Amino acid sequence: MQTTEAVHIGADELPFIDIGDGSLLKVLQVKRGEGLWIIENIFQAGYEVEQHKHTGPVWGYTSSGAWKYKEYDYVNRAGSFLYEPAGSMHTLQCIEDNTRVWFQMYGSNVNLDADGNITSVVDGDLTLQFYLAMCEEQGLPRPNVLVE
Amino acid sequence: MQTTEAVHIGADELPFIDIGDGSLLKVLQVKRGEGLWIIENIFQAGYEVEQHKHTGPVWGYTSSGAWKYKEYDYVNRAGSFLYEPAGSMHTLQCIEDNTRVWFQMYGSNVNLDADGNITSVVDGDLTLQFYLAMCEEQGLPRPNVLVE
Amino acid sequence: MQTTEAVHIGADELPFIDIGDGSLLKVLQVKRGEGLWIIENIFQAGYEVEQHKHTGPVWGYTSSGAWKYKEYDYVNRAGSFLYEPAGSMHTLQCIEDNTRVWFQMYGSNVNLDADGNITSVVDGDLTLQFYLAMCEEQGLPRPNVLVE
Amino acid sequence: MQTTEAVHIGADELPFIDIGDGSLLKVLQVKRGEGLWIIENIFQAGYEVEQHKHTGPVWGYTSSGAWKYKEYDYVNRAGSFLYEPAGSMHTLQCIEDNTRVWFQMYGSNVNLDADGNITSVVDGDLTLQFYLAMCEEQGLPRPNVLVE
16 A cells, blocks of 8 residues: 655665766656656766657756757756656757756657657666666665655 | 636537548547547457557546457456556457447557567657548548647 | 556446445545546436535546536536546536446545535545445455555 | 647746745746646745645655655755655645745645644645735736746
């Protein structure tokens, strides 16, 4: 029976793992049945996430640094709120080091090449498996991600 | 400003369009930003929907006939309730004529070939565009689908 | 770890319990953390549900009979689709015997008296406890509701 | 027709209004039909939110300061993630000045007195009306909250 008590994950409770050139990822929560995944990233300047389209809504909460979508002019900085409806499509670019963002995501990232062909589909479950494997590889104890 | 009144769509208010061999489709509601699409199908025996994986949760309410997923033994009949969590994958097969089902779907259908390669991704918006185009082609008035 | 396989509940798998004058209720699914509850009712003519306001969205799928909201003219019959956005408020009245409806509900029913005062708040968890208690009282085996 | 482009709200685009003793509120997004409301608070030490129960899930992202629920020991600080499932119940207490938190909330807050009686029900729509009225009262231009 599922708890009806709030669950707190402090800033240092889960490790970040490296996703390239010093950019970092932690996975906080995955509700498989809902297609929900919540992650926190620390990006370094120059980090890019390939163009992708979301199959569900996404919210981004930025607490430091600066990043943008290549396709748009606005820049996410500390205190920025971002709402990405299902069907939105864009290419993430990090502008400043130590850019810290929480993403609350429903559904999958459908990754697209320059011609609009699907190259892969990434979801919460895949990302969780990757995160757990990377933690294990680095000899870290299994992180206590909130998983249903 | 969005209504806060319930919206009713009677059984005969929206037309069905043919999706092959007498099987039928109507689109009742699409919330683009949520990735929500609600459709009603009337399938004929032998109709098949290729293997697909859902990126969000899906609910199926069957009011007549019989259909199943190739991968499982249970059969949906009048009064059946079906919950398909995000990440579930299956191939729909209709067993009896005039099988009537409502599907309340979040996210996309990621369609897969026999080797597990992605062949296409279908969502509510695409399905709505198809439905509206088919209605227009048949000279029907633009159906009043509940779209946000 | 949550299944990623679809779960089927056949028409006769879960018992209906009496909620007054021959009107019936079964609870199909409760996701406590989401505030989701899915029920099926068979209402008899004259059955009424007091005025209530929804805190989340609700969908109603009617497979037989006739019912309406006192505040509106439209009548739900076999094949009717109903979308009730969060914030909608109404009083259910059943018109014909053996009116059968599935309700997929998020959030709570805030029940209101004639002066708009809150009389009670009903949610999926409460309804599940009531359903299980009624089944037990009638000597039925514990029904296999889909509960998270 | 709803945009499928992401919407950015920068840290200084929407004003904070005072909700007592220097604690502040801004409303970022309300999806009425979904029962979704997203706010940002800056609480001062000693600020309290009366005991309430949530009818939908809630997520809290803290970017500075310290706050807790009276009923639990853990303290939310910069970088804390909090998941509050539907049905969770608690009393918010701010511990340090300039405690900054985003809350992504579905459904309503059912406020309760010491005996567990319902004193009021607060939702996104009410909070939005309050926020807009306070902005108007202070002679501020109508803030561009993301409202559906």
